[in-house]
Amino acid sequence: xxxxxxxxxxxxxxxxxxxxxxxxxxxxxxxxxxxxxxxxxxxxxxxxxxxxxxxxxxxxxxxxxxxxxxxxxxxxxxxxxxxxxxxxxxxxxxxxxxxxxxxxxxxxxxx
Amino acid sequence: xxxxxxxxxxxxxxxxxxxxxxxxxxxxxxxxxxxxxxxxxxxxxxxxxxxxxxxxxxxxxxxxxxxxxxxxxxxxxxxxxxxxxxxxxxxxxxxxxxxxxxxxxxxxxxxxxxx
Numbered sequence: 001x002x003x004x005x006x007x008x009x010x011x012x013x014x015x016x017x018x019x020x021x022x023x024x025x026x027x028x029x030x031x032x033x034x035x036x037x038x039x040x041x042x043x044x045x046x047x048x049x050x051x052x053x054x055x056x057x058x059x060x061x062x063x064x065x066x067x068x069x070x071x072x073x074x075x076x077x078x079x080x081x082x083x084x085x086x087x088x089x090x091x092x093x094x095x096x097x098x099x100x101x102x103x104x105x106x107x108x109x110x111x
Numbered sequence: 112x113x114x115x116x117x118x119x120x121x122x123x124x125x126x127x128x129x130x131x132x133x134x135x136x137x138x139x140x141x142x143x144x145x146x147x148x149x150x151x152x153x154x155x156x157x158x159x160x161x162x163x164x165x166x167x168x169x170x171x172x173x174x175x176x177x178x179x180x181x182x183x184x185x186x187x188x189x190x191x192x193x194x195x196x197x198x199x200x201x202x203x204x205x206x207x208x209x210x211x212x213x214x215x216x217x218x219x220x221x222x223x224x225x226x
Contacts, residue, residue, distance in 0.1 A: 004153075041220070
């Protein structure tokens with residue numbers, strides 16, 4: 001069985017400050033890890049993924065994520081937050097073609 | 112840019128009525144998924160198709176839910192009869208294949224309210 005935990009329901013940061021949204025996972029095989037963003041009343045949009053290789057992956061809108069195998073984590077990061085980054089963020093793990101999502105973290109960036 | 116199309120965007124119905132949702136995936140995407148997202152939670156898989164075949168419907172409440180993808184392109188998800196607990200966002204997604212290294216492309220969703 002696979003699972004994803006997003007320990008923070010809400011993350012608040014000031015515009016211009018760095019942000020981190022946390023994710024830990026559990027999977028029996030090789031971890032394929034994803035981050036998606038959801039704006040109100042919209043579907044999810046893909047941000048980035050880790051498949052193999054470099055532990056730091058870069059994605060859309062200046063986001064990046066760091067894969068840490070020993071800590072089974074895949075935290076989402078951005079060096080300088082924008083108000084427009086405010087949204088709901090989901091971490092997901094995929095194995096045998098099936099995706100399991102976390103319950104999401106609401107990011108609020110204040111001006 | 113190619114998108115996953117879903118309709119209707121919003122549906123309000125009374126319990127015991129029938130409801131249907133439609134999804135048209137990105138052209139060429141062999142794998143299609145239906146997810147249910149309850150407010151405050153992440154999406155949960157209801158059914159996954161590979162072309163016209165169901166590959167996973169283990170979480171689909173088969174006494175009231177049905178899904179089909181007859182020609183391996185667009186898909187319909189039906190609920191009959193609807194219950195109050197079915198109120199949720201129903202998301203359709205597609206991917207080029209069912210491989211684990213591929214990301215999902217989601218539609219805008221269909222929000223169902225059962226009164």
